[in-house]
Amino acid sequence: MKKIILFVFALAVFGMAGAQTAVTTPAQLTCEYRTTPLGIETTTPRFGWTFNTALQNQSQSAYELVVTEGPSTSVAKVVWSSGKVHGDENIQQVYNGEPLKAFTRYYWKVKTYDAHDQPSAWSADTWFETAMLNPDDWKAQWIGDGSKPFVQDEDFYKDDPMPLFRKELNVKSTPVLARLYIAGVGYYEAYLNGHKVSDNMLDAGWTTYKKEVLYVSHDITPLLKPGSNVAGVMLGNGWWNPLPLRLFGRFNLRNAQQTGRPCVKAEIHVTYADGTTDVITTDDTWQTTPGPVLRNNVYLGEHHDARREVKNWNTTSPGGAWKNATLVTGPAGELHPQMQPPIKVTTVLKPIKILQVKPGLYIADMGQNFAGVARIKVKGKAGTKISLRYGEALMPDGTLNYLTTVAGQLKEIWRMNGGPGAPPTAWQQDSYTLKGSGIETWNPRFTFHGFRYVEISGWPGKPTVNDIEGLRMNTDLTPVGEFACSNDMFNAIHKAVQWTFLSNVFSVQSDCPGREKMGYGADMVVTANAYLYNYDMSQFYSKAVRDFADEQQPDGGITEIAPYTGIHDKGLGGESGPLGWQLAFPYLQKQLYEFYGDTRIIAAQYSRVQKQLAFLQDNAIDGLFHWDISDHVALDPKPEALSASAFYYHHAVLAAEFATILKKQADAEKYATLAKQIKTRIAEKYLVPNTGRFDNGTQSAQLFALWYDLSPEKEKTFQALMGEFARHKDHVSSGIFGVMMMFDVLRESGQNEVAYRIANQKDYPGWGFMLKEGATTLWESWEYPDNAPSQNHPMFGSIDEWFYRALLGINPLEPGFKKIQIKPQPAGDLTWAKGSFTSIHGKIVSDWKKVGDRFQLTVSIPANTAAEVWVPNKPGVQVREGGAPIDPQSGIKTLRNEGGYSVLSVPSGEYHFEGTDGKN
Numbered sequence: 001m002k003k004i005i006l007f008v009f010a011l012a013v014f015g016m017a018g019a020q021t022a023v024t025t026p027a028q029l030t031c032e033y034r035t036t037p038l039g040i041e042t043t044t045p046r047f048g049w050t051f052n053t054a055l056q057n058q059s060q061s062a063y064e065l066v067v068t069e070g071p072s073t074s075v076a077k078v079v080w081s082s083g084k085v086h087g088d089e090n091i092q093q094v095y096n097g098e099p100l101k102a103f104t105r106y107y108w109k110v111k112t113y114d115a116h117d118q119p120s121a122w123s124a125d126t127w128f129e130t131a132m133l134n135p136d137d138w139k140a141q142w143i144g145d146g147s148k149p150f151v152q153d154e155d156f157y158k159d160d161p162m163p164l165f166r167k168e169l170n171v172k173s174t175p176v177l178a179r180l181y182i183a184g185v186g187y188y189e190a191y192l193n194g195h196k197v198s199d200n201m202l203d204a205g206w207t208t209y210k211k212e213v214l215y216v217s218h219d220i221t222p223l224l225k226p227g228s229n230v231a232g233v234m235l236g237n238g239w240w241n242p243l244p245l246r247l248f249g250r251f252n253l254r255n256a257q258q259t260g261r262p263c264v265k266a267e268i269h270v271t272y273a274d275g276t277t278d279v280i281t282t283d284d285t286w287q288t289t290p291g292p293v294l295r296n297n298v299y300l301g302e303h304h305d306a307r308r309e310v311k312n313w314n315t316t317s318p319g320g321a322w323k324n325a326t327l328v329t330g331p332a333g334e335l336h337p338q339m340q341p342p343i344k345v346t347t348v349l350k351p352i353k354i355l356q357v358k359p360g361l362y363i364a365d366m367g368q369n370f371a372g373v374a375r376i377k378v379k380g381k382a383g384t385k386i387s388l389r390y391g392e393a394l395m396p397d398g399t400l401n402y403l404t405t406v407a408g409q410l411k412e413i414w415r416m417n418g419g420p421g422a423p424p425t426a427w428q429q430d431s432y433t434l435k436g437s438g439i440e441t442w443n444p445r446f447t448f449h450g451f452r453y454v455e456i457s458g459w460p461g462k463p464t465v466n467d468i469e470g471l472r473m474n475t476d477l478t479p480v481g482e483f484a485c486s487n488d489m490f491n492a493i494h495k496a497v498q499w500t501f502l503s504n505v506f507s508v509q510s511d512c513p514g515r516e517k518m519g520y521g522a523d524m525v526v527t528a529n530a531y532l533y534n535y536d537m538s539q540f541y542s543k544a545v546r547d548f549a550d551e552q553q554p555d556g557g558i559t560e561i562a563p564y565t566g567i568h569d570k571g572l573g574g575e576s577g578p579l580g581w582q583l584a585f586p587y588l589q590k591q592l593y594e595f596y597g598d599t600r601i602i603a604a605q606y607s608r609v610q611k612q613l614a615f616l617q618d619n620a621i622d623g624l625f626h627w628d629i630s631d632h633v634a635l636d637p638k639p640e641a642l643s644a645s646a647f648y649y650h651h652a653v654l655a656a657e658f659a660t661i662l663k664k665q666a667d668a669e670k671y672a673t674l675a676k677q678i679k680t681r682i683a684e685k686y687l688v689p690n691t692g693r694f695d696n697g698t699q700s701a702q703l704f705a706l707w708y709d710l711s712p713e714k715e716k717t718f719q720a721l722m723g724e725f726a727r728h729k730d731h732v733s734s735g736i737f738g739v740m741m742m743f744d745v746l747r748e749s750g751q752n753e754v755a756y757r758i759a760n761q762k763d764y765p766g767w768g769f770m771l772k773e774g775a776t777t778l779w780e781s782w783e784y785p786d787n788a789p790s791q792n793h794p795m796f797g798s799i800d801e802w803f804y805r806a807l808l809g810i811n812p813l814e815p816g817f818k819k820i821q822i823k824p825q826p827a828g829d830l831t832w833a834k835g836s837f838t839s840i841h842g843k844i845v846s847d848w849k850k851v852g853d854r855f856q857l858t859v860s861i862p863a864n865t866a867a868e869v870w871v872p873n874k875p876g877v878q879v880r881e882g883g884a885p886i887d888p889q890s891g892i893k894t895l896r897n898e899g900g901y902s903v904l905s906v907p908s909g910e911y912h913f914e915g916t917d918g919k920n
Helices: 002-021 153-157 488-505 521-534 538-550 586-597 599-618 639-662 664-686 698-708 716-728 736-748 752-759 767-772 800-809
Strands: 026-031 046-051 061-068 079-080 105-114 126-129 163-171 173-183 187-193 212-219 229-236 263-272 279-282 285-292 294-299 301-306 333-336 344-351 353-358 361-378 387-393 429-433 438-442 451-456 469-473 483-485 810-812 819-822 832-839 842-851 855-874 893-898 902-915
Touching: 026 105, 046 752, 046 855, 126 229, 163 263, 163 279, 173 229, 173 599, 212 855, 229 294, 229 521, 285 387, 333 832, 344 361, 344 639, 353 469, 361 387, 361 429, 361 488, 387 698, 438 599, 438 819, 451 469, 469 488, 483 488, 488 521, 488 800, 521 538, 521 586, 521 800, 538 599, 586 599, 586 639, 639 664, 639 698, 698 736, 736 752, 736 800, 800 810, 800 832, 810 832, 842 902
Parallel strands: 212 333, 301 429, 819 855
Antiparallel strands: 026 046, 061 079, 061 105, 105 126, 163 229, 163 285, 173 187, 173 212, 173 263, 187 229, 263 279, 294 301, 344 469, 353 361, 361 438, 361 451, 361 469, 387 429, 387 451, 483 832, 810 819, 832 842, 842 855, 855 902, 893 902
């Protein structure tokens, strides 16, 4: 009997253990990279999921996915059942069911099978919802207030009250579902029954309006009530109705983009319990009247007269004189849903102090440089006008230094003319005129600024720190990265990078939030990976790729900036930009593939990449290029011709890679041959034989040669680079491309000690110097910017990529981090570093510390992935895991010893490795 009981008990334990080995229920289900997308237009959405499990060695061998029209009950209509699909893919799984219908919520769930073919439970239902699936689904019309466009440039600078629109609608019973689909250009705020429909700011995102216009889907079910309701819309100018401001005295955005008067196109869809629906659309039955926003511009600011506010304008019984709206043409671009996250207020800052610098003139110090606006709470007499002027720094006498944020460098002291009617100095300034009724709270709606300091004038009495707040605004990106280490300066740099990055995502990744606010291609190239390690950029960068595609010129060239603003410095003819800036178009596609396994965007843009490369081939001279902006803001002379040819080579390499990914073998061979020819030609022209030196031999030149693997004398080229570092006493002298390349080259060559010394410098030039000078965001220049360059510029933020790739050692070995390398490279006096990156497959952790001569490394590898883990260790010493020798049954295998590391093959799970650090 005892034997039987023990046998049964053993079976039970074995059964429990077997159950535990199964992959747990899928979690973090996404459709088109989002958890529950409210309005999508693709008819073949892509699904993905991760796994929440602490168990080791977990992998998926198959999955089943079911999509239903309605919650997945026995009565729900199944529109797609994948059946059991064998394979380990859990990302980018494409819908293959019945044609999807517009304006429909679909539910889906997934079940997975582990390596032993044991099924998980079905996941909980999640959903996605379609919006308009083709242009004919739109029934609404563009409407405006009937105002005529200005003819004279100077008239654009006069008061021009922004329109309000309203529509009374009757809801026959309590709705079970209600949606607002709205495109308002330039920006809009939408209301129902006096309530703003969301906390989004500056909707919708900036695009090339002649090609694409974004609309936003809002769930308004809680805001509608049976009976009478009122919909209201307030419009701003945004980028659709810019001023004819000649930025840099030359570039007028109105000449580069389609523009017009503010207008709106919207539909409200209401579904009732009995299945009937109502659709209310914008048309000429909507009513309009001028609102209190007298002037607004993304550069110069916003001016609001509260005395002109229309009482109850977005509820019943409104005041004011109303007239019918006017049907207008609107933008020419196709309407598409806004898939990137909206702009929101993500942090509220209080001033650390307010100083009086002159009678009636005050400076509020927010203690932090950032992008957004100020919000004030004030009480005073009607007609009192408060002015707010913004800047990043102070003059020596304590007054505001606005010079680093002046739009397009239009400064009176520089005598640069912004055109008829333009202000002598194009600073950032808002104003609010009180209505005189108790405490009034206000912030601008249709602009944003880059600032740390706010100059306040006209305040009734004396403002206090409780009367003003800073509203940090940015595209509400999901954080995916964490980093900290024993070097406090690196932690401070990491913090400054985050503030800088978030200051420059206002639906486009900008160069700075004050002076230009534009999507420069090179700025994206040099910081894309740093952004991707810190934030979910899947939909944001997908939009950026479309922005560049929308601006592709008829001859195939890509613009320097997207959306295009007229700037094409050292371009290749027509409106195309310089090579390093054109590179953003294919480069961002490659990064979306590397980080998210996204091949769809490569397929969608492939013909445009081909057209771009054909344009470059046609414009090459002797097979190379000879001019470019090059390594922007380098301190040494820039290797302009070398960098131009290297960027040309990069375009060819990417085209070959894309052709390979898309299985276009003939194209892949053709572009690979072109790349090889360019590479050979570069070495022939720019390598000084038997020296390793390229072109002018600067840090920039050597880094371009090494990063692109151009040198047939690689060791000598590397030694020449080391000589340049020594000449500069381990300080950086390169620009934005060279800095990014430097960290890669040193990391990949096992010279992270050199990278550490350069990154750790506290004097000029370097990141430590910026911090020592009081920077809270990164500068546009290595020198302190006090009158021209911005103090909030992301382009030197590639150091943050180094924190993840080298100090934490987290790198992809396969697209989407399906296979991961964790190779921490401790350097300098670092004693610990810890952090994580949440990939599309799940959270990856690298956490290490030195304890005596022991190197302790904790890693976490997501389920259904595997890793190559490099543990610093002396040759001949066995790595331990969990305090004991590695269990042969654990799935961990020792691959080799290399360069002071024991290299392990590690399945998913959490592990605690320990090696003997040979450096101690």
